[in-house]
Amino acid sequence: MSAQRGFFDLDERYAALSAAGDPLEKLAGLIDFEIFRPALDAALQRSDGSRGGRPPLDAVMMFKTLILQTLYGLSDAQAEFQILDRRSFGRFLGLDDGDNTPDETTIWRFREALVRANAIETLFARFDAHLKSLGYLAMGGQIVDASIISAPRQRMTDEERAVVREGGIPQAWAAKPARLAQKDRDARWTLKRGRRKKGADGKFLAEIATPMFGYKSHIGIDQRHGFIRTWSASDAARYDGRELPELIDPANTGSAIWADTAYRSQKNERAILRAGLISKIHFRRAPGKPLPGQRQRANAARSRVRSAVEHVFATQKHRMGLFIRTIGIERAKAKIGLANIAFNFKRFLYWECRPNSA
Numbered sequence: 001m002s003a004q005r006g007f008f009d010l011d012e013r014y015a016a017l018s019a020a021g022d023p024l025e026k027l028a029g030l031i032d033f034e035i036f037r038p039a040l041d042a043a044l045q046r047s048d049g050s051r052g053g054r055p056p057l058d059a060v061m062m063f064k065t066l067i068l069q070t071l072y073g074l075s076d077a078q079a080e081f082q083i084l085d086r087r088s089f090g091r092f093l094g095l096d097d098g099d100n101t102p103d104e105t106t107i108w109r110f111r112e113a114l115v116r117a118n119a120i121e122t123l124f125a126r127f128d129a130h131l132k133s134l135g136y137l138a139m140g141g142q143i144v145d146a147s148i149i150s151a152p153r154q155r156m157t158d159e160e161r162a163v164v165r166e167g168g169i170p171q172a173w174a175a176k177p178a179r180l181a182q183k184d185r186d187a188r189w190t191l192k193r194g195r196r197k198k199g200a201d202g203k204f205l206a207e208i209a210t211p212m213f214g215y216k217s218h219i220g221i222d223q224r225h226g227f228i229r230t231w232s233a234s235d236a237a238r239y240d241g242r243e244l245p246e247l248i249d250p251a252n253t254g255s256a257i258w259a260d261t262a263y264r265s266q267k268n269e270r271a272i273l274r275a276g277l278i279s280k281i282h283f284r285r286a287p288g289k290p291l292p293g294q295r296q297r298a299n300a301a302r303s304r305v306r307s308a309v310e311h312v313f314a315t316q317k318h319r320m321g322l323f324i325r326t327i328g329i330e331r332a333k334a335k336i337g338l339a340n341i342a343f344n345f346k347r348f349l350y351w352e353c354r355p356n357s358a
Helices: 007-019 023-032 031-046 061-070 076-085 086-091 104-115 120-133 158-165 179-180 240-247 266-274 293-319 330-353
Strands: 142-150 188-198 206-223 228-235 256-259 280-281
Touching: 007 086, 023 086, 023 104, 023 330, 031 061, 031 104, 031 120, 061 076, 061 086, 061 104, 061 158, 076 086, 076 104, 104 120, 104 330, 120 330, 142 240, 142 293, 142 330, 206 240, 206 293, 228 240, 228 256, 228 330, 240 293, 266 280, 280 293, 293 330
Parallel strands: 142 256, 256 280
Antiparallel strands: 142 206, 188 206, 206 228
């Protein structure tokens, strides 16, 4: 019969986690999550408990649960299981053996409350203000880009798709509320270009467009530190360039804006000029004509700077597993916003833990 585990056994387990370099311990040590409590309390507007009933789980702990879920790409059910199963998760959340832990329904309800209160933008802004207070000012100019975030593909007839595209509800869906609740009427199909098909001789043959369904994340990062400073979310079919005016960061101390050709338009150039900034948007070649050599060289130089933004999307989609499991643009915006907060946490960890941190 095995001996009963005691208090010091748990201490030894935590010591082993620390020795292995638990990143969550570092994150909890570097970020005072209490800075988010005022925004969370304002969003949740919980009662004082005078009416009785089971007290809700701590708001800051629940917010940290959403961060865990985002960092590791977990569904609500997976998050519930991992919190019960992993010592590192429990320690990050400040939970001891025997404490109440959030189940999938509690996680869903907490996130829904933040969605209804439009609180994600406030929480994002709170951490950005914290970064600035620590000296991580937006510097060096801005890099703007967008990326498609996939969602479960919706099965629709051509007629249903046409109705949804016009903002309506297909009659067959309206007659079945349970079915309607499972249909995402905000996500859209689009074509992702960029893959190149080559022949046997290695020469370029054609550009391949891949159909994708979901939403689009639009971000602006500062060139100096690589933090996301501005962001928005839309359906996947929205044209990248339309979001540029909303992504301009007036707090950035640099004057340049880097972006690819999707952002080059007279309207955007005027917006950049009105903001007193300098356009470093890639030049676009005229149809049927090659790009002049001088502009080719300018684009190459701009690409070396602009490519830094690809790190953000690679981290979010490949390492954090960002995928829109929810239904509707407001929930998708919340998921993308949480991914942006979580990325900035990871970026902050990078800067604070490097040998010559800022």
